[in-house]
Amino acid sequence: MRAWWTAFIFVAAAAIAIIAPAGAQTSGNVDVRWYTSAIVQTALTPNYASGYGTVKAVFGTQPTPAPGAGACLDGCAVDFGVVQAGLQYLYKYAAHLNVMTNDTAGFNVYAEGAADFTDGAGNSMALGQTLFYVPSVASGDLNNGFTAGFPLQVTGGVVSGPPDPNTPPSIAYTTYPAPVYTSPSQNGDVYHDYEMKVPPTANASNYFVWIVYTVVAR
Amino acid sequence: MNRLQRLALALAVVITGAVLFSPRSHAGLAQQQRDQISIAVIVNVTPAAGYVPAPQAPPAIAARLGLHEARGSERNVDAFPSSGGDLVAQTSNQKSLKVTAQVTPNPNATLLYGNLPMVQMTGTAGTTVQQTCIYTVTVHTTISTWTLREGLSGNFAGNFPGTDLANNSYIAGATPQPTSTPFIVYPTSWSVLAQSGGIKTYCVDLSLTIPAAVPGGTYSTNAVYTLYY
Numbered sequence: 001m002r003a004w005w006t007a008f009i010f011v012a013a014a015a016i017a018i019i020a021p022a023g024a025q026t027s028g029n030v031d032v033r034w035y036t037s038a039i040v041q042t043a044l045t046p047n048y049a050s051g052y053g054t055v056k057a058v059f060g061t062q063p064t065p066a067p068g069a070g071a072c073l074d075g076c077a078v079d080f081g082v083v084q085a086g087l088q089y090l091y092k093y094a095a096h097l098n099v100m101t102n103d104t105a106g107f108n109v110y111a112e113g114a115a116d117f118t119d120g121a122g123n124s125m126a127l128g129q130t131l132f133y134v135p136s137v138a139s140g141d142l143n144n145g146f147t148a149g150f151p152l153q154v155t156g157g158v159v160s161g162p163p164d165p166n167t168p169p170s171i172a173y174t175t176y177p178a179p180v181y182t183s184p185s186q187n188g189d190v191y192h193d194y195e196m197k198v199p200p201t202a203n204a205s206n207y208f209v210w211i212v213y214t215v216v217a218r
Numbered sequence: 219m220n221r222l223q224r225l226a227l228a229l230a231v232v233i234t235g236a237v238l239f240s241p242r243s244h245a246g247l248a249q250q251q252r253d254q255i256s257i258a259v260i261v262n263v264t265p266a267a268g269y270v271p272a273p274q275a276p277p278a279i280a281a282r283l284g285l286h287e288a289r290g291s292e293r294n295v296d297a298f299p300s301s302g303g304d305l306v307a308q309t310s311n312q313k314s315l316k317v318t319a320q321v322t323p324n325p326n327a328t329l330l331y332g333n334l335p336m337v338q339m340t341g342t343a344g345t346t347v348q349q350t351c352i353y354t355v356t357v358h359t360t361i362s363t364w365t366l367r368e369g370l371s372g373n374f375a376g377n378f379p380g381t382d383l384a385n386n387s388y389i390a391g392a393t394p395q396p397t398s399t400p401f402i403v404y405p406t407s408w409s410v411l412a413q414s415g416g417i418k419t420y421c422v423d424l425s426l427t428i429p430a431a432v433p434g435g436t437y438s439t440n441a442v443y444t445l446y447y
Contacts, residue, residue: 079318196319
């Protein structure tokens with residue numbers, strides 16, 4: 001019996017050796033290559049410096065900034081407070097965006113409104129004709145209400161939902177708008193004042209809008 | 219008349235002349251500022267032909283995945299072919315902030331107003347662009363004598379002065395002025411657009427000469443109008 005098993009193993013091994021092609025491998029190589037996506041970290045701080053708040057547009061000596069009740073240092077809303085139709089205002093130290101990325105090419109910043117100014121009851125103000133951003137600094141801001149600004153437009157992207165004063169929206173882009181800031185560096189800070197030109201025909205009401213900052217690694 | 223009297227008379231003539239022939243001083247003495255508005259002028263500049271731009275930014279971050287076929291296991295291991303374009307994964311991050319305002323009525327809101335709070339012009343560096351009646355400015359008052367002044371709040375940029383922007387302002391529907399006048403830039407005393415009375419609407423034609431050395435980009439200033447009476 002033992003001799004029979006020995007013969008069987010020998011014949012089976014010989015058969016495998018004959019059937020298997022010469023040089024066949026029992027393992028292969030998988031070549032996987034990839035580029036690592038950049039990591040982007042941002043921090044957005046409203047009312048980022050003491051002295052934040054609303055200033056009526058005048059030349060010369062500037063009034064003391066006076067934010068609305070909905071504003072607070074290093075947070076809350078950018079609240080212009082009570083503004084009059086037909087007048088123009090500056091809001092100092094409105095937004096500070098801190099960006100860090102591991103992309104050595106830097107990053108782009110986009111800033112858009114999720115919608116027009118609305119009071120949620122049918123009244124609205126066209127955002128692109130009403131709210132402007134003005135490049136600012138960390139402290140010692142010398143802007144006034146007539147400093148040149150750039151309009152904040154309503155996004156052409158897909159917004160996560162209808163305007164809601166209590167729910168920050170998000171925007172899905174298929175095409176990005178023109179950046180409000182381009183950094184060739186990995187890290188950077190963007191400082192914005194806001195300027196409001198209240199339409200002369202604006203209806204009296206409480207308005208809000210969400211401004212969405214999007215940072216994209218270049 | 220002795221020498222002292224002649225000196226006093228000459229001094230009086232000089233002072234009177236300065237008051238009468240200086241528009242700003244005259245308005246300042248006789249009239250008060252009643253309203254002030256601004257119209258943002260946004261300029262999109264395309265670089266001039268031959269302009270050498272800054273080095274191009276590197277391409278966007280891309281994620282590329284390719285599986286090479288594993289030799290000796292073609293039929294059993296291959297996951298999917300590696301044909302097709304790169305997979306593009308742009309890394310982004312989003313944050314938002316809320317802006318609020320309580321708008322209240324302003325009885326003087328229509329005393330001085332424009333039909334647009336912002337206008338845009340587009341041109342190539344080294345060229346001049348013109349736009350007819352790009353905006354209007356209206357004084358809406360029954361006051362019989364008022365003065366309307368105009369000027370820019372600042373330059374577009376260091377190498378792009380506000381004086382490169384000229385205006386031709388005229389009563390809407392009337393014939394434009396023979397020539398355009400460059401805007402005066404704050405803090406220089408602003409020029410008088412009109413001394414008139416009652417309700418008037420002015421058409422403003424803008425003519426912008428963009429210096430050839432201005433890089434492509436977006437520039438901004440404010441055209442400011444001030445009403446005195």
